[in-house]
Amino acid sequence: xxxxxxxxxxxxxxxxxxxxxxxxxxxxxxxxxxxxxxxxxxxxxxxxxxxxxxxxxxxxxxxxxxxxxxxxxxxxxxxxxxxxxxxxxxxxxxxxxxxxxxxxxxxxxxxxxxxxxxxxxxxxxxxxxxxxxxxxxxxxxxxxxxxxxxxxx
Amino acid sequence: xxxxxxxxxxxxxxxxxxxxxxxxxxxxxxxxxxxxxxxxxxxxxxxxxxxxxxxxxxxxxxxxxxxxxxxxxxxxxxxxxxxxxxxxxxxxxxxxxxxxxxxxxxxxxxxxxxxxxxxxxxxxxxxxxxxxxxxxxxxxxxxxxxxxxxxxxxxxxxxxxxxxxxxxxxxxxxxxxxxxxxxxxxxxxxxxxxxxxxxxxxxxxxxxxxxxxxxxxxxxxxxxxxxxxxxxxxxxxxxxxxxxxxxxxxxxxxxxxxxxxxxxxxxxxxxxxxxxxxxxxxxxxxxxxxxxxxxxxxxxxxxxxxxxxxxxxxxxxxxxxxxxxxxxxxxxxxxxxxxxxxxxxxxxxxxxxxxxxxxxxxxxxxxxxxxxxxxxxxxxxxxxxxxxxxxxxxxxxxxxxxxxxxxxxxxxxxxxxxxxxxxxxxxxxxxxxxxxxxxxxxxxxxxxxxxxxxxxxxxxxxxxxxxxxxxxxxxxxxxxxxxxxxxxxxxxxxxxxxxxxxxxxxxxxxxxxxxxxxxxxxxxxxxxxxxxxxxxxxxxxxxxxxxxxxxxxxxxxxxxxxxxxxxxxxxxxxxxxxxxxxxxxxxxxxxxxxxxxxxxxxxxxxxxxxxxxxxxxxxxxxxxxxxxxxxxxxxxxxxxxxxxxxxxxxxxxxxxxxxxxxxxxxxxxxxxxxxxxxxxxxxxxxxxxxxxxxxxxxxxxxxxxxxxxxxxxxxxxxxxxxxxxxxxxxxxxxxxxxxxxxxxxxxxxxxxxxxxxxxxxxxxxxxxxxxxxxxxxxxxxxxxxxxxxxxxxxxxxxxxxxxxxxxxxxxxxxxxxxxxxxxxxxxxxxxx
Ligand code: SF4
Numbered sequence: 005x006x007x008x009x010x011x012x013x014x015x016x017x018x019x020x021x022x023x024x025x026x027x028x029x030x031x032x033x034x035x036x037x038x039x040x041x042x043x044x045x046x047x048x049x050x051x052x053x054x055x056x057x058x059x060x061x062x063x064x065x066x067x068x069x070x071x072x073x074x075x076x077x078x079x080x081x082x083x084x085x086x087x088x089x090x091x092x093x094x095x096x097x098x099x100x101x102x103x104x105x106x107x108x109x110x111x112x113x114x115x116x117x118x119x120x121x122x123x124x125x126x127x128x129x130x131x132x133x134x135x136x137x138x139x140x141x142x143x144x145x146x147x148x149x150x151x152x153x154x155x156x157x
Numbered sequence: 158x159x160x161x162x163x164x165x166x167x168x169x170x171x172x173x174x175x176x177x178x179x180x181x182x183x184x185x186x187x188x189x190x191x192x193x194x195x196x197x198x199x200x201x202x203x204x205x206x207x208x209x210x211x212x213x214x215x216x217x218x219x220x221x222x223x224x225x226x227x228x229x230x231x232x233x234x235x236x237x238x239x240x241x242x243x244x245x246x247x248x249x250x251x252x253x254x255x256x257x258x259x260x261x262x263x264x265x266x267x268x269x270x271x272x273x274x275x276x277x278x279x280x281x282x283x284x285x286x287x288x289x290x291x292x293x294x295x296x297x298x299x300x301x302x303x304x305x306x307x308x309x310x311x312x313x314x315x316x317x318x319x320x321x322x323x324x325x326x327x328x329x330x331x332x333x334x335x336x337x338x339x340x341x342x343x344x345x346x347x348x349x350x351x352x353x354x355x356x357x358x359x360x361x362x363x364x365x366x367x368x369x370x371x372x373x374x375x376x377x378x379x380x381x382x383x384x385x386x387x388x389x390x391x392x393x394x395x396x397x398x399x400x401x402x403x404x405x406x407x408x409x410x411x412x413x414x415x416x417x418x419x420x421x422x423x424x425x426x427x428x429x430x431x432x433x434x435x436x437x438x439x440x441x442x443x444x445x446x447x448x449x450x451x452x453x454x455x456x457x458x459x460x461x462x463x464x465x466x467x468x469x470x471x472x473x474x475x476x477x478x479x480x481x482x483x484x485x486x487x488x489x490x491x492x493x494x495x496x497x498x499x500x501x502x503x504x505x506x507x508x509x510x511x512x513x514x515x516x517x518x519x520x521x522x523x524x525x526x527x528x529x530x531x532x533x534x535x536x537x538x539x540x541x542x543x544x545x546x547x548x549x550x551x552x553x554x555x556x557x558x559x560x561x562x563x564x565x566x567x568x569x570x571x572x573x574x575x576x577x578x579x580x581x582x583x584x585x586x587x588x589x590x591x592x593x594x595x596x597x598x599x600x601x602x603x604x605x606x607x608x609x610x611x612x613x614x615x616x617x618x619x620x621x622x623x624x625x626x627x628x629x630x631x632x633x634x635x636x637x638x639x640x641x642x643x644x645x646x647x648x649x650x651x652x653x654x655x656x657x658x659x660x661x662x663x664x665x666x667x668x669x670x671x672x673x674x675x676x677x678x679x680x681x682x683x684x685x686x687x688x689x690x691x692x693x694x695x696x697x698x699x700x701x702x703x704x705x706x707x708x709x710x711x712x713x714x715x716x717x718x719x720x721x722x723x724x725x726x727x728x729x730x731x732x733x734x735x736x737x738x739x740x741x742x743x744x745x746x747x748x749x750x751x752x753x754x755x756x757x758x759x760x761x762x763x764x765x766x767x768x769x770x771x772x773x774x775x776x777x778x779x780x781x782x783x784x785x786x787x788x789x790x791x792x793x794x795x796x797x798x799x800x801x802x803x804x805x806x807x808x809x810x811x812x813x814x815x816x817x818x819x820x821x822x823x824x825x826x827x828x829x830x831x832x833x834x835x836x837x838x839x840x841x842x843x844x845x846x847x848x849x850x851x852x853x854x855x856x857x858x859x860x861x862x863x864x865x866x867x868x869x870x871x872x873x874x875x876x877x878x879x880x881x882x883x884x885x886x887x888x889x890x891x892x893x894x895x896x897x898x899x900x901x902x903x904x905x906x907x908x909x910x911x912x913x914x915x916x917x918x919x920x921x922x923x924x925x926x927x928x929x930x931x932x933x934x935x936x937x938x939x940x941x942x943x944x945x946x947x948x949x950x951x952x953x954x955x956x957x958x959x960x961x962x963x964x965x966x967x968x969x970x971x972x973x974x975x976x977x978x979x980x981x982x983x984x985x986x987x988x989x
Binding site: 035036037040041043044045047087136137138139140142143146147149150151154155 | 294295297298326576577578583584587588591593770771773774775776777778779800803915916917918920
């Protein structure tokens with residue numbers, strides 16, 4: 005079943021996203037809201053991994069390799085400097101959060117096909133949470149954009 | 158004569174539920190001045206807190222010599238509190254002092270020091286810099302940081318200048334520090350800012366919940382109204398949520414002295430009880446709300462036991478509080494800084510809204526919500542769009558709302574910055590720190606003391622790159638960093654209107670001339686606009702008005718059809734009688750006591766002030782998602798799980814620090830510190846420790862202690878008080894320099910409470926969080942006598958014998974007249 009590969013993929017995706025949020029939190033600690041919220045969001049990602057664990061146990065997990073390789077952007081492991089750097093980091097995180105959200109969505113489909121109520125419930129909740137994370141990334145980067153693109157030196 | 162320093166709330170006039178609150182007229186006159194000496198009484202309302210007590214200013218020899226409560230006013234029924242009695246008029250004084258005198262001439266910086274100059278020179282300097290920045294870098298180079306203490310006309314003028322003249326989104330008020338969460342919570346739950354309840358609800362309620370609201374000290378006259386019910390024949394139950402043992406806590410049936418930083422856990426716990434024990438008004442919830450299912454799921458884990466563990470309060474007290482809320486017929490809640498300046502501020506304030514919605518307890522006599530304000534005119538900062546809002550509760554994200562404003566002002570809609578929410582205060586200072594804001598105009602506020610991590614704020618203000626304009630009554634910590642200082646006229650020296658917590662609009666007339674060359678803030682803003690030559694599309698000057706009354710009339714047009722409808726109000730109508738609560742229009746010509754009696758909320762997409770946010774992260778809900786949700790007049794039940802605050806105590810910083818207020822002072826003491834009676838009652842900084850903590854630290858009453866956080870430290874005398882163990886309290890009024898010239902700082906050590914606070918804000922309201930930091934306390938040595946903290950309030954010593962009681966010191970004669978006339982009627986009267 006390809007499902008097992010996707011379960012592993014999703015776990016990695018959440019792990020990468022959590023790492024990315026923590027990188028942004030520390031790298032942009034001068035922006036107090038970024039620092040606090042990104043740490044909270046990283047904790048949410050870890051929480052989703054915990055929610056995923058029983059499914060991975062039930063269905064097993066395999067090396068993803070080949071067709072289900074992890075997302076082709078690099079993990080955000082070092083923050084970029086300055087206001088423009090912040091905007092770029094938020095963009096990277098947005099892509100990663102979108103990837104996680106879509107993957108949860110796919111899992112929801114699988115849950116329906118398998119009649120697995122747990123999988124349905126977990127993936128629905130997690131997809132929604134990941135989508136709110138995207139929403140925050142969009143909100144925060146839109147807020148920063150005018151000053152950054154037009155004025156920041 | 159009564160001593161209203163010792164007896165803060167004055168003589169009781171108890172009354173029964175559903176009867177009108179008796180009148181008691183409080184009068185204060187300067188020593189040696191009799192009523193016969195008063196040449197005229199000039200109508201106004203007090204501006205030393207958000208209560209908005211109607212008063213008349215006594216004038217003799219062209220000076221303010223006293224004040225008297227207005228018996229006809231529905232807000233205070235003649236009463237005034239200590240700040241109003243002593244501080245309002247004496248705080249405007251021109252007594253010659255070594256320093257801290259009123260500003261009477263503009264100042265400009267020459268070779269590093271501020272020197273006196275004339276208005277033309279000062280304004281030219283501002284306009285030159287402003288023009289250069291606009292040409293070189295555009296409107297986003299300008300930031301405005303205003304107050305909760307100007308008048309409606311002044312905020313609206315400033316909003317039009319900023320949004321239509323310059324076109325900058327960088328405008329906020331210090332209301333961000335005091336009431337942003339109040340507005341945010343109402344927007345999230347009800348679709349718009351706008352107080353649902355009324356003070357009249359106190360006369361009707363059967364239970365009252367004060368959520369993080371030390372009303373006895375912050376709004377003394379409102380507390381008198383509560384006391385007169387508590388001492389009446391059918392006492393309402395009282396529940397107090399506050400880590401300190403306040404005067405409210407001492408009167409309470411249940412005092413939930415929770416750990417600061419855990420409000421959200423408590424609210425979730427009570428919500429769960431309401432659900433589990435079947436106290437939900439199913440019909441109301443089905444007809445008038447949406448979001449129940451998600452809310453129930455969110456609060457489900459919060460059993461009384463888990464709540465009790467996180468908040469460190471007895472589980473039975475959680476149950477009892479829930480039972481009072483769930484079973485009383487008329488429940489009134491008030492919410493203030495203990496929630497607004499705390500971790501998860503908006504979520505917790507929305508939690509209180511949720512409780513009322515679940516019980517259908519909104520918009521009915523005695524059943525309502527008062528999301529309080531701190532400052533006297535904060536409501537107007539919000540309404541007029543001088544903070545992070547668009548005028549008249551319009552939604553920046555709704556192009557039709559922006560088009561309305563563009564039509565009203567006759568400007569290109571694109572000129573109005575509406576691409577994102579208006580910039581909040583903390584972000585404005587961040588942009589100034591990064592150098593992208595080059596001109597910061599500060600009016601009637603003292604951020605060098607009142608903002609979190611004040612050391613950082615001072616560094617930002619001191620930067621050579623930043624041009625700072627400060628407009629104020631007095632020199633203060635912030636004027637020290639100004640490039641131009643403009644002397645402003647204040648209360649009693651200019652005309653204008655303002656609106657209090659329960660939407661009541663008052664007219665404040667000019668009683669005396671301002672000192673020297675000082676000008677009203679309205680005149681200053683208009684002078685700037687004229688010199689900048691701002692114009693609308695037809696070539697008319699922008700803003701087109703030049704007097705307060707013209708500005709008010711323009712504001713009425715701006716509010717037409719909005720929730721805060723002022724179209725039925727005029728200066729003439731506000732003269733002589735009581736203040737009038739909006740909405741006031743053709744349908745409600747006498748104003749409106751409470752909103753949402755019909756259960757219809759301004760949540761339809763077209764009406765809403767916001768499409769809302771996720772309460773945990775602040776992620777904005779898009780217009781499309783909001784439309785899909787289709788609240789269409791139903792209120793929104795929005796929940797959030799509790800998350801621990803980002804700075805929990807540890808071995809190095811084991812105590813929980815919180816900041817707050819005392820009854821005798823307001824803000825950074827600009828006015829109260831100049832009233833000798835108030836200043837003597839609470840003269841200098843102190844630190845409050847719980848008896849248990851003091852004992853283990855070896856600290857006794859009056860010892861000098863140092864409080865240290867990750868940001869800095871402060872030094873002051875310790876008061877051993879009755880608060881919960883593990884919590885350290887500091888009043889936020891005391892900056893580096895006081896208005897009290899005769900009391901120079903006792904040492905060079907920092908004393909301002911915000912040296913220790915963390916730069917951190919709520920994700921939705923963007924209100925800075927002053928109620929939480931991890932600290933440690935070190936004993937430095939013994940002091941000279943007890944700490945200078947009042948004994949009459951929350952700072953009362955555990956050992957009353959250890960400290961002489963706080964007493965008045967004369968100089969002003971205060972009188973109370975009990976029930977000289979019948980009580981006034983509320984606008985939509987239901988009392989007999
Ligand atoms: S309660 Fe507030 S408005 Fe009323 S007198 Fe006291 S300070 Fe002034």
